[in-house]
Amino acid sequence: MAKARTFKGGIHPPGNKNLSSGQSIRTLxxxxxxxxxxxxxxxxxxxxxxLKGDKVVRGQEIGAQNGFISLPTHSPVNGTVKSVEDFPMPxxxxxxxxxxxxxxxxxxxxxxxxxDYSSHSPAEITERVKLAGICGMGGASFPTxxxxxxxxxxxxxxxxINGIECEPYLTADHxxxxxxxxxxxxxxxxLAYTLGVEKCLIGIEVNKPDAIxxxxxxxxxxxxxxxxxxxxxxxxxxDAATGREVPVGGLPLDVGVVVQNVGTAAAVAVxxxxxxxxxxxIITVTGRGVVSPANYDACVGTLFSDLIGKSGGYTEDVxxxxxxxxxxxxxxxTDGVPVTKGTSGVLALIGDEVRDVVESPCIRCGKCVDVCxxxxxxxxxxxxxxxxxxxxxxxxxxxNCMACGTCSYVCPAGRYLVHYIxxxxxxxxxxxxx
Amino acid sequence: MAQTRRFELAMPPHVGASQTTRKxxxxxxxxxxxxxxAATWFFGPRAxxxxxxxxxxxxxxxxxCLKFMKRPVSFALDGSAIVTGxxxxxxxPSGVPFWLPVIGTAFAIVVGxxxxxxxxxxxxxxxxxxxxxxxxxxxxxxTAGWIAPESWKTGTEGAWxxxxxxxxxxxxxxxxDAISGATPLNVLKQTFDLDASxxxxxxxxxxxxxxxxxxxxxxxxxxxxxxxTYMNLLIGRTGGxxxxxxxxxxxxxxxxxxMRGVLELRLPISYLLTVAFxxxxxxxxxxFNGDPLFHVxxxxxxxxxxxxxxxxxxxxxxxxxxxxxxxxxxxLTMVIRRWGGYPEGCSYSILLMNLVTPLIDKFTLxxxxxEVKKNG
Numbered sequence: 001m002a003k004a005r006t007f008k009g010g011i012h013p014p015g016n017k018n019l020s021s022g023q024s025i026r027t028l029x030x031x032x033x034x035x036x037x038x039x040x041x042x043x044x045x046x047x048x049x050x051l052k053g054d055k056v057v058r059g060q061e062i063g064a065q066n067g068f069i070s071l072p073t074h075s076p077v078n079g080t081v082k083s084v085e086d087f088p089m090p091x092x093x094x095x096x097x098x099x100x101x102x103x104x105x106x107x108x109x110x111x112x113x114x115x116d117y118s119s120h121s122p123a124e125i126t127e128r129v130k131l132a133g134i135c136g137m138g139g140a141s142f143p144t145x146x147x148x149x150x151x152x153x154x155x156x157x158x159x160x161i162n163g164i165e166c167e168p169y170l171t172a173d174h175x176x177x178x179x180x181x182x183x184x185x186x187x188x189x190x191l192a193y194t195l196g197v198e199k200c201l202i203g204i205e206v207n208k209p210d211a212i213x214x215x216x217x218x219x220x221x222x223x224x225x226x227x228x229x230x231x232x233x234x235x236x237x238x239d240a241a242t243g244r245e246v247p248v249g250g251l252p253l254d255v256g257v258v259v260q261n262v263g264t265a266a267a268v269a270v271x272x273x274x275x276x277x278x279x280x281x282i283i284t285v286t287g288r289g290v291v292s293p294a295n296y297d298a299c300v301g302t303l304f305s306d307l308i309g310k311s312g313g314y315t316e317d318v319x320x321x322x323x324x325x326x327x328x329x330x331x332x333x334t335d336g337v338p339v340t341k342g343t344s345g346v347l348a349l350i351g352d353e354v355r356d357v358v359e360s361p362c363i364r365c366g367k368c369v370d371v372c373x374x375x376x377x378x379x380x381x382x383x384x385x386x387x388x389x390x391x392x393x394x395x396x397x398x399x400n401c402m403a404c405g406t407c408s409y410v411c412p413a414g415r416y417l418v419h420y421i422x423x424x425x426x427x428x429x430x431x432x433x434x
Numbered sequence: 435m436a437q438t439r440r441f442e443l444a445m446p447p448h449v450g451a452s453q454t455t456r457k458x459x460x461x462x463x464x465x466x467x468x469x470x471x472a473a474t475w476f477f478g479p480r481a482x483x484x485x486x487x488x489x490x491x492x493x494x495x496x497x498x499c500l501k502f503m504k505r506p507v508s509f510a511l512d513g514s515a516i517v518t519g520x521x522x523x524x525x526x527p528s529g530v531p532f533w534l535p536v537i538g539t540a541f542a543i544v545v546g547x548x549x550x551x552x553x554x555x556x557x558x559x560x561x562x563x564x565x566x567x568x569x570x571x572x573x574x575x576x577t578a579g580w581i582a583p584e585s586w587k588t589g590t591e592g593a594w595x596x597x598x599x600x601x602x603x604x605x606x607x608x609x610x611d612a613i614s615g616a617t618p619l620n621v622l623k624q625t626f627d628l629d630a631s632x633x634x635x636x637x638x639x640x641x642x643x644x645x646x647x648x649x650x651x652x653x654x655x656x657x658x659x660x661x662x663t664y665m666n667l668l669i670g671r672t673g674g675x676x677x678x679x680x681x682x683x684x685x686x687x688x689x690x691x692x693m694r695g696v697l698e699l700r701l702p703i704s705y706l707l708t709v710a711f712x713x714x715x716x717x718x719x720x721x722f723n724g725d726p727l728f729h730v731x732x733x734x735x736x737x738x739x740x741x742x743x744x745x746x747x748x749x750x751x752x753x754x755x756x757x758x759x760x761x762x763x764x765x766l767t768m769v770i771r772r773w774g775g776y777p778e779g780c781s782y783s784i785l786l787m788n789l790v791t792p793l794i795d796k797f798t799l800x801x802x803x804x805e806v807k808k809n810g
Contacts, residue, residue, distance in 0.1 A: 011451075235804065248805050320448060328446050328447070329446055331442070331445075331446070334439075354444070355449055360509070361554035364554065364747050364748075369800070370753070374804075376800075377795075380751070396799070400802050405446050408450065409447050409449065412451070412454050412458055414454070419445045
């Protein structure tokens with residue numbers, strides 16, 4: 001194994017991955033009712049194509065792509081549309097959903113099966129990835145086909161598959177690598193073929209030696225990475241892998257790299273080989289607030305409460321419910337929200353697991369500056385934002401922040417640094433000046 | 435359908451390091467205890483009492499300020515006031531009257547810290563500001579009262595030596611029932627005066643007097659650079675401010691702070707190396723013949739380097755800025771020691787650098803990831 005690489009800065013939060021890392025993926029049948037969000041991807045929500053009472057079949061397009069940064073949405077079940085309404089979401093307050101009463105869950109192959117992807121042109125594959133509604137499954141949910149359509153002047157030479165899963169607790173990507181490496185590898189080959197790149201790596205943190213072993217045995221070129229948060233952040237991964245820094249305001253394309261999550265690669269494989277759109281995903285349900293932590297393969301539109309129910313329900317002292325990981329995940333007041341293509345985990349945490357400090361003034365210890373993977377000065381940006389001096393916050397580099405939460409993690413004063421910086425970003429985007 | 439259970443809402447990240455401001459402050463208090471023990475051993479129980487009075491005054495002053503400003507009074511016990519009180523006491527001669535630390539600490543907290551908005555908002559180190567205030571207001575009390583080490587045990591009986599040199603102006607300190615002993619830096623400063631007198635005598639043609647003065651300066655300097663002096667300075671058996679003398683026990687505190695992840699090493703290391711470098715350049719009688727070891731061990735640079743140059747609030751947050759701060763403070767310390775009006779320049783050098791901290795931060799902001807660097 002090559003020497004593990006890393007990036008500058010970062011932290012080492014307790015992983016807590018052993019709660020669920022030993023649990024094989026359990027495939028859950030679709031629940032009686034599914035709430036399929038039309039806003040699962042980043043960008044404009046899909047335009048609903050069905051009405052109350054319509055019969056839908058599995059894989060049928062129920063929401064149409066609505067712009068460039070947008071995707072179509074498909075029904076994960078055969079059934080009847082009960083309504084199209086607004087519903088609480090894990091990643092935003094509410095969003096449009098298509099509520100479908102499930103009758104069965106067979107079928108789903110709506111596209112032609114392509115046994116030999118290389119007999120189809122890259123453009124055809126990109127179109128398939130778009131029609132299948134595939135978005136980044138690592139969390140940001142960016143439409144994947146957009147990443148496969150680089151402007152002609154960008155020369156892409158490296159594809160990196162992201163199997164790092166640096167968020168504590170989460171084990172979905174880890175289990176996927178252990179249990180379904182073939183789909184990942186096929187997806188990786190398809191993506192490399194589509195982009196026309198020779199160099200193709202899979203980045204895995206060294207705390208998953210079993211995954212590294214399997215991938216290497218399968219002939220993959222594995223890039224071992226040191227355990228450090230946020231190792232899986234796109235820019236940090238590219239830096240560790242290639243030594244290239246994505247320019248400020250730029251995209252990985254600008255340094256000739258495309259990064260895709262392992263789950264995305266597997267979804268691409270399914271869409272091309274089996275002709276099925278993106279209807280399911282792997283989700284880790286964990287934390288000490290849930291009775292039996294597990295990894296599930298569930299269809300989109302399954303409510304978090306269903307997943308928790310499959311895991312034996314909550315423990316008595318559950319305190320916080322989070323969609324995603326503990327570093328960047330969003331806390332929810334209710335478990336009545338549906339799984340989306342970007343839901344990597346559902347965390348139920350007890351009081352001992354969450355940090356509970358009363359915010360106090362910045363003592364300028366500089367720890368946030370030392371750990372920031374983007375080399376920002378979070379305390380100074382936050383202080384500017386707290387005083388609503390948006391322009392100053394911008395001068396300190398507020399817009400570069402990716403909200404990884406590393407600064408807040410180390411802050412001894414318990415300051416909501418990420419929150420202040422996001423506030424500054426919103427104000428700057430809204431054109432406020434002060 | 436959605437259950438009725440409701441969960442608490444909070445902003446990410448939901449997990450965090452266990453370190454808190456309070457823990458940091460009490461770690462600093464703990465790190466000061468070995469040096470306090472040395473002070474008590476060498477200068478008597480009154481040293482302990484001075485530190486206690488100072489720390490207690492700090493907490494009371496902080497509490498009253500917070501109460502007056504209608505802020506949460508629990509901040510008074512976050513440990514930062516205790517640190518300020520202890521550090522101020524550490525910077526006083528151990529023979530000062532007991533009301534002096536009380537006044538100094540009250541000033542440090544009320545004017546140095548709370549007037550600027552309290553914890554995190556003060557511009558200069560409050561303990562050092564308190565000391566500067568006392569120096570300006572009570573210069574005689576602040577420059578006498580150096581208790582000769584261990585003289586409190588035998589009272590005013592017996593003759594006392596400091597670093598191999600019996601000093602003519604040695605006198606008793608009635609309040610402490612002890613004998614005053616000069617600080618090593620005072621002695622060094624005297625050699626510079628002797629040099630100057632010798633040069634004058636030379637000009638007046640009085641060669642034999644000049645030679646005598648020169649000889650005396652050289653003999654004192656060689657005594658200061660002897661191994662026995664180094665050893666005394668290391669363990670703290672020397673005159674000086676209450677908490678500054680025992681270098682070895684200050685270092686024990688520093689090691690504890692490093693182990694606890696509290697002490698950021700860029701500041702103290704750049705400061706101490708700079709002091710050593712300029713001590714060699716101009717800390718002796720001429721150029722490039724100074725004694726770096728003596729300059730680092732004597733006086734307050736180790737105390738200042740560990741506990742005040744690295745004070746979080748008043749020093750830069752950027753990695754480069756911290757090194758610049760340390761270099762600037764080290765240079766100023768040596769300039770004051772060599773040419774300034776005081777034998778020791780540690781505290782004023784840090785105060786001066788505190789004032790330029792915002793500027794240093796501004797000009798040393800790290801290059802944001804992906805900025806400028808060319809890819810290829």
